[in-house]
Amino acid sequence: MSDPGLNFASDNAAPVAAPIMEALVAANTGPAMPYGADPWMPQVRDRLRDLFAWPEAEVLLVATGTGANALALAGLVAPWQTIFAHRISHIEEDECAAPEFYTGGAKLTLVEGAHGRMSPDTLRAAMAPVGAKGVHGVQLGALSLTNVTEAGTLYTVEEMRALTDIARAAGMPRHLDGARLANACVALDRDVADMVQGFDVVSFGGTKNGCMAVEAIVLKDGARYQEMQFRRKRGAQLWSKHRYLSAQMLAYLRDDLWLVNARRANDAARHLANGLRAIGAEMVHEPQANMIFCRLPRTVHDRARTQAAYYMMEESDRPLCRFVCDFTKTDVEVEALLALMRG
């Protein structure tokens, strides 16, 4: 990676957005009570209550997306239950069995579906056999959706609703992995309150979209709030100098920074996708937010790979590559990458 400016490897490679770093600096004066008793945390909670239109919501902040998901799910399922999640969901593929660890050994039942999305039919098919074996098999536990999906595609509000309705009818709570929820809101042009309808708990991401390390576990109501606080501490995820989590999240929500950042990332990805198509890339999934999965002509890949950072997921004549645009990506950078690829 000789030119770090051409880094499309991950939204995790991005730095921290200036307003968030400024908020950290601003919070850095004098003492503040630790462990969530800082004066910023109630503001975070109130802001998320408003945004989600969940007036009784409770919020726990943690530093990692895996932590948010694993804790959220541990609050929803017993270890003799199973979580319905897409085959390529983050909780299945990218968390090294943290959900199993935090839930005490619950299962994940993998739901099929093209382009990272399950459908009512594939969800029902996955649910159908569960419970049929009585005490011998695991039981219906929870539904976990991801939006933006791990394929860079979207569920519409209505598509999510159809899925959460199935889960609700079966008595299962619903979790939304919203590590990139801001990108989904922007791409769909929908309020986050619409997006979270039908869910009981949301992992609301900050880190990938301009924060340093903060994710909010948003509980629709306070029923499990105390239990979740114990779970967070016992999971070693309770910060002592918690104000630096609160300050990040508060700055992230202020002045719609979360949406502004997501829009930049999505715009850059749209620009990049168009450019890639023009030089022969074949989209494997329709890019709907800030991630692009495509097959590149070999020559294009060979020109770019030593000077730009992105993941090659499958070697071939037309290698399968992933490009992620974070919130810092500009037209200039996108054009620089495309120019490199054009040779």
Place this chain on the structure above:
Amino acid sequence: MSDPGLNFASDNAAPVAAPIMEALVAANTGPAMPYGADPWMPQVRDRLRDLFAWPEAEVLLVATGTGANALALAGLVAPWQTIFAHRISHIEEDECAAPEFYTGGAKLTLVEGAHGRMSPDTLRAAMAPVGAKGVHGVQLGALSLTNVTEAGTLYTVEEMRALTDIARAAGMPRHLDGARLANACVALDRDVADMVQGFDVVSFGGTKNGCMAVEAIVLKDGARYQEMQFRRKRGAQLWSKHRYLSAQMLAYLRDDLWLVNARRANDAARHLANGLRAIGAEMVHEPQANMIFCRLPRTVHDRARTQAAYYMMEESDRPLCRFVCDFTKTDVEVEALLALMRG
């Protein structure tokens, strides 16, 4: 807490030291590879190898002290073993069973000892019955010492060595909870390399001593390094934007900031302890680092409690109180507190 300047509640109430915040800002330019592949992490490792005189050491950074301890111990013991720790150790009293969670259900065997310190005799007494019941009882697992202790006292290098020798002779690995190891080094005027002799893994604290949220798990050698990486990820403690952990720790170790900060805290505590004694406080433990546990005359406490923050641990005619000096505490603040108490 009307005057936040008079906060002696916890070193966790302190802000972040300026050089560390500056390092975070400095690290905040352009992309960096995530998950520990940032360019700063090898420097952190090399610096700790030098300081500890452990040339083959491997280092994992996490955000919480509980996380460092729980992961470190999980790498040392099987769930059918027990960890020998002082009755008032952090892993027993302040981690909400995180060690049990991370180890899969290992036990803690509590070792007695005045002023937060176990002795060779109390350790041997605790170890004696373990293993006598064969497969029915838990087995000898690991020794975990804390220095500075939770009573604000110290083990000398020689005292630690006597204890780690007992554990080594019994085939047990040794863990040092060094959440305040800097304060111990300064107070004892010993190199950290001397302090960590006899241990296999150290939780080297940063957060309480001027960092935002970073602790190093320092492994004496690489034997369990790969396993520990999986454990960290599965525990949801692997940061994506890891550079901000690396940058904190690097700044903490640069120009002896860790020792400079600790010296300030210890000096302030010495100043405060002397002043408290002069107004009738009775020390419950001899304050040797940056924590003071004492019984205050009731009138003294009554004068101070509404305008200064500190913990009252036991209500009585002479309430038992804890004062912690963090690295920001100045003579001016200490005098202000004492003046308040004098009335």
Place this chain on the structure above:
Amino acid sequence: MSDPGLNFASDNAAPVAAPIMEALVAANTGPAMPYGADPWMPQVRDRLRDLFAWPEAEVLLVATGTGANALALAGLVAPWQTIFAHRISHIEEDECAAPEFYTGGAKLTLVEGAHGRMSPDTLRAAMAPVGAKGVHGVQLGALSLTNVTEAGTLYTVEEMRALTDIARAAGMPRHLDGARLANACVALDRDVADMVQGFDVVSFGGTKNGCMAVEAIVLKDGARYQEMQFRRKRGAQLWSKHRYLSAQMLAYLRDDLWLVNARRANDAARHLANGLRAIGAEMVHEPQANMIFCRLPRTVHDRARTQAAYYMMEESDRPLCRFVCDFTKTDVEVEALLALMRG
């Protein structure tokens, strides 16, 4: 152990009582539905409902005492809670951390007390600090008493009630480890219904008192019955050919066999204790049921040890020895042991 007739090592060394073996043979005809759907299990439940005077009780049978205890406790406490148990309780000393495994890592807080018995004072002292540290420490979980205690002593009904009242007042459920509950009922001449007052779940032992391998987890009501069935299966403790558990327990309860056997064991132990005293043994705990802990004159021990089986728990001039009388022990055998010891 040249003469297996002189085996006082454990009630686990005993064979199966004839009526129970006969019941197993009698149950061994034709097919029976597996996993608890056999026709004997409802009778077991109804019999225990009557005996315990718990009209809504539900019952789960398992094969080991450790299994009964670990499952019972797992149904009572969260992993961020602690179980109050005597320092020498079976769940602490003899189950290799099975309670920690089954509860997902809950703690045991050890309660002191002479002769294997906690007192209201020692229980209160152990409970006092728990919860004081908020989310940082584990929380009040459950009380677990053992009767007959591991020291071979007894709690009276009133003593148990005083302890369970303290737990109830603190909001904690109560568990009784009744591995030798029959021996306690006989020794105290109290109905089991009196003994289980104040508890929520009882491990009702069969194996040590004449069964082959069966213990009943008796739940006071059905609130957690379904959950417990999942816990049992997931713990690998659900028998497929369950009729052979049911048949054992039913035979054990029929014609007061459980009391008859216990009376034999207790009587033999009384006989043996008197004889041991007469030859210079010093009782370490007053033997109240079927276990004797005493210091033997060295010569007595030397005469007996190669021809009789019993545990020497501590080597000394007056070695500390444990003798257990199972239900098969007769006056002849006791006299034979005493004769051997007298030389």
Place this chain on the structure above:
Amino acid sequence: MSDPGLNFASDNAAPVAAPIMEALVAANTGPAMPYGADPWMPQVRDRLRDLFAWPEAEVLLVATGTGANALALAGLVAPWQTIFAHRISHIEEDECAAPEFYTGGAKLTLVEGAHGRMSPDTLRAAMAPVGAKGVHGVQLGALSLTNVTEAGTLYTVEEMRALTDIARAAGMPRHLDGARLANACVALDRDVADMVQGFDVVSFGGTKNGCMAVEAIVLKDGARYQEMQFRRKRGAQLWSKHRYLSAQMLAYLRDDLWLVNARRANDAARHLANGLRAIGAEMVHEPQANMIFCRLPRTVHDRARTQAAYYMMEESDRPLCRFVCDFTKTDVEVEALLALMRG
């Protein structure tokens, strides 16, 4: 189930074979040392060493098949690894997440394949993506095969070898779920020593084939024997009156009873399958051992269902039904069932 003679529901519905019950009765004299120190256990180990041609094998006995599998797997994989098992394997479908519980939260990666059998291609396809995500995903853990499969079909020795070779080449240990291994040996007319080649640990079943409750965990060598003993105790699966496990297994292996019983079951199933075909049943899987999965003509099912016990797995015009023949099934019973069905 008006006529218990017509019970084809499960091999778990069967009683205990006479020689095994006789062995239990024979073992029931006088004391015997508990917890595996009985005199029969070394004979069990030696007999299995001979049969398996594993001269260094170690053996642990437990009471349930789920217990054998869960413990065996816990000894093979870390919680950040995954176990490759067929989609309809017992460990996936019938153990209520016991493997996840005992392994501390390892995953199961489901391998596809018709008729309950994975193939080299489907195994390789399942393994291919594992490990590609480094620390973010779970790692290659172990291969678990089942023979007889849960579809009542068989792997040949050569087919197993092809699969275990793939696992070995990838550095993965191999587990055989042999709950019905006797039936497989008989059906294939192969020595068990041939069957277990290529495996590291075998769950060798007794319960389904005439025992009361005993399964052997057979370890190829002693490397993990001590660890497994702790795991068994901590899992609450160590019997105190262990002689009754030893005696069952010893009788099971004596005079080839295990093979005699399996042959009876297989013969009855062949008879039944032929008869079912003759009255219009359509085999869903080719019945190769003692289980039959078939679609019955509706009228046939309607005639039989109230007077015979078997599982209807899927309601339809041609309901999918499962018939299992245990070792007690005779030609008379099979003919009685067929007569009932013919009307």
